[in-house]
Amino acid sequence: MSDADLLFRPDLLAKYGANGPRYTSYPTALQFRDDFNLDDYRHAAEDPGATDTDLSLYFHIPFCDTVCFYCGCNKVATKNRARAKPYLKQLVREIEMQAALFDTKRPVSQLHWGGGTPTFLSLDEMSALMAATREHFALRPDSEGEYSIEIDPREASARTVAHLRQLGFNRLSLGVQDFDPIVQEAVNRVQPLDMTVNVMNAAREHGFESISVDLIYGLPHQTVQSFRRTLDTILMLAPDRLSVFGYAHMPQLFKMQRQIDAAALPTPATRLALLQLVVEQLTDAGYVYIGMDHFALPTDELARAQATRTLHRNFQGYSTRADCDLIGFGASSIGKVGDVYAQNAKELPAYGAAIDAGRLAISRGIRLSADDRLRRDIITELMCNLELRFDEFEAAYGVRFLSAFAPELERLRGFEADGLVARSSNRLDVLPAGRMFVRNIAMVFDHYLGTQPMERFSRTV
Structure with a gap:
């Protein structure tokens, strides 16, 4: 079986095809x-x-x-x-x-x-x-x-x-x-x-x-x-x-x-x-x-x-x-400083008016909660390094991963059955075929998904 065969699972595209975030940030x-x-x-x-x-x-x-x-x-x-x-x-x-x-x-x-x-x-x-x-x-x-x-x-x-x-x-x-x-x-x-x-x-x-x-x-x-x-x-x-x-x-x-x-x-x-x-x-x-x-x-x-x-x-x-x-500069740019995301005004007139008045042009943003920070790190690990080592999160955040995320891990059973992830007692790994569906896997840990208009997101595959 070639590498492409391991990566490309057309039988699952219809099942997992959905709108979802690209997770350049969480939230x-x-x-x-x-x-x-x-x-x-x-x-x-x-x-x-x-x-x-x-x-x-x-x-x-x-x-x-x-x-x-x-x-x-x-x-x-x-x-x-x-x-x-x-x-x-x-x-x-x-x-x-x-x-x-x-x-x-x-x-x-x-x-x-x-x-x-x-x-x-x-x-x-x-x-x-x-x-x-x-x-x-x-x-x-x-x-x-x-x-x-x-x-x-x-x-x-x-x-x-x-x-x-x-x-x-x-x-x-x-x-x-x-x-x-x-x-x-x-x-x-x-x-x-x-x-x-x-x-x-x-x-x-x-x-x-x-x-x-x-x-x-x-x-x-x-x-x-x-x-x-x-x-x-x-x-x-x-x-x-x-x-x-x-x-x-x-x-x-x-x-x-x-x-x-x-x-x-x-x-x-x-x-x-x-x-x-x-x-x-x-x-x-x-x-x-x-x-x-x-x-x-x-x-x-x-x-x-x-x-x-x-x-x-x-x-x-x-x-x-x-x-x-x-640090983001210019209209619509987004910055991440510590646990704060901040976005400049999107339209040039609003951006320019703020700067010309001697004010930062930041018009919206969010300060992350402790739960946001934890889930951000989980989603980042999945999206980038294709694995979760539970002990690292337990050491960094003082949580018991298996109990804190029991509902999420239960929802991942379908991904396991489809050969997209593998789970043991202390880690979760995204398998080769799961790389194509990594956005779907990360979405399991997104606390906000049910409150967001999904049509604003692109298709995951």
Whole structure:
């Protein structure tokens, strides 16, 4: 039996196919409160006991030159590059205000620019934003830190890549989605192959440590044959990591998705065949199936972190840097500081008005309870390291795991019977076939699920 046969269980997809969180946080953002007490964030930031914890910085750049019809991100589509100028001034002011709350001797070991399209900014604007960041925070040398940026190859040249490396970025994430021109036209993302190749070649030439590529299956007009060609091309390019997401068609939530012809979407049977193709081709090519929709070469730090139980999740997805306090900058960005989650205002006018008035733009958030912290750690262990060692939770939280989570363990019996998890007296392990259903397994421990509108979440498989 091949590795793909162990990982892919089509007989269970219908049984476990459901909407559910991706658990970039627990509790999820749906639990954030509009009446959040900003003092909770300030106290967490100023906590003198956190000085041994590194910082992680996330910057949200919401602008895109053109909009991709499938996208559900917080974005502003505009061809007016001047719109970035006032936003950058506000980001710099926010950097100053956030830095005033933290002990800025704490090193920054992780930084990420997301969007939108960060490369919407000019080279000079990128330099100015990074200079302001370095002025107020102590970034580790790029040989020690993880500094990443999301790249749209339509917006980036070899010169852009060289400039980003000079600024200290050492990891790139490239949006591709599909190389088929018919699919690209249908989703308003026309991106010839040479654009992607040029960016990847430049990244390797300038010493970027990891290159990640995003693909999407389930887009209009995709077939098994066409997506096989896309995967064949990607494997020739050999990125270090791949994220292969299932398209979630939710036009009731994301207005732009109404531009997609629902009749052109693959049938459920074709989606299933596409997913099987992804698992088979990538694992046969030597990629490690990290879980959910992520794959990495065995040499990539993501796979190494999972092997050493140091993999983590944050609001950008899987991360190799655990235990960092995360500061979010920009509209809609989310931070995690101590036991507090805090999100900035989503819309640019509200975000800008707060910053221009000299206030943090945090508009909602939550302070975690003791139960939240325990369940967060359980869900993180499942999602990242695919196991629970009961004694570790008992030592850390003073609970008797088997009795405290007896109802949850009982609900996992069905997963055991289906060969997705294995349980002994002192641990629970996610089996190879369970990696595809790890969100479903984690959902068993989610205290809030019954109170959340499930249609707000994507399908788990």
